Amino acid sequence: MGVVERTVLPKAASPDWTIPQGFDLYSEAEHQTWTTLYERQAEILPGRACEAFLHGLEALDLHGHGIPDFQQLNEKLLELTGWGVVAVPGLVPDAVFFEHLANRRFPAANFIRGAGELDYLQEPDIFHDVFGHVPMLTDPVFADYMQAYGKGGLRALSLGSLANLARLYWYTVEFGLLETSEGLRIYGAGIVSSRTESIFALASDSPNRLGFDLERVMRTLYRIDDFQQVYFIISALQHLLDVTTGTDFGPLYHKISHMPDIPIAAIEPGDKVFTRGTQDYARSGGRVRQGAA
């Protein structure tokens, strides 16, 4: 699911948009780019990323020795939670994306960013998709959430409510924070795959940090071009799974279709406020986004 998406099926792709990863075709320089990105994140994520993510990184051996081979990765992932990674040329149509998730397949771009653009991404690459997303898929609860989201996505498409559901993905899967007894931790892929946002999301005074509320999140606008101005905090992965699978989104879509969208930096009467942000970063103009989701 993406902001920009290809609508024409590339010649080499199957009808489900998958392509061979082409592992043997990566250059030394491309493997080196992975390693550089990996080492930068490995240094800052302990104490910032949640346990499930760090554990997944270990369990999958998403080493700093170059781009992972999906075949090897899938042996471990399949055994852990029944998920698999499939290669795609980049962003794919929403229905294709949801169909993969609903079947416990995570579509990942097979290309990597250039060595000169480590911090800037126009489109999610293999580092974002695999390093950012796949470790969480080793967690049984999160694994179920992603599959349920895929099924929910197909339903939202048929109901014309994808814009609302997409916000849930954005504020959880991509930019979610988790409350733990040791403090806030990151589980969102858009954060953990970005060096600068990994620091900003937890430490900056600028963004609001609010308790997760399903309806509230689905009404909230988001930005794709810079650091987030609001992060939503879940109390547990299990809670996220329970509240989303335990809610029939049909009536909820209907209800919020009559309500205004919530501006990005707003604080609403019912919000549980962890941090009221200064919004100084956004007010001073921010800068070009440091990662992609």
Ligand code: PHE
């Ligand atoms: N329960 C949702 C529905 O009724 C589906 C869903 C589950 C969506 C989990 C997102 C995440 O459509």
Ligand code: FE
């Ligand atoms: Fe992503």
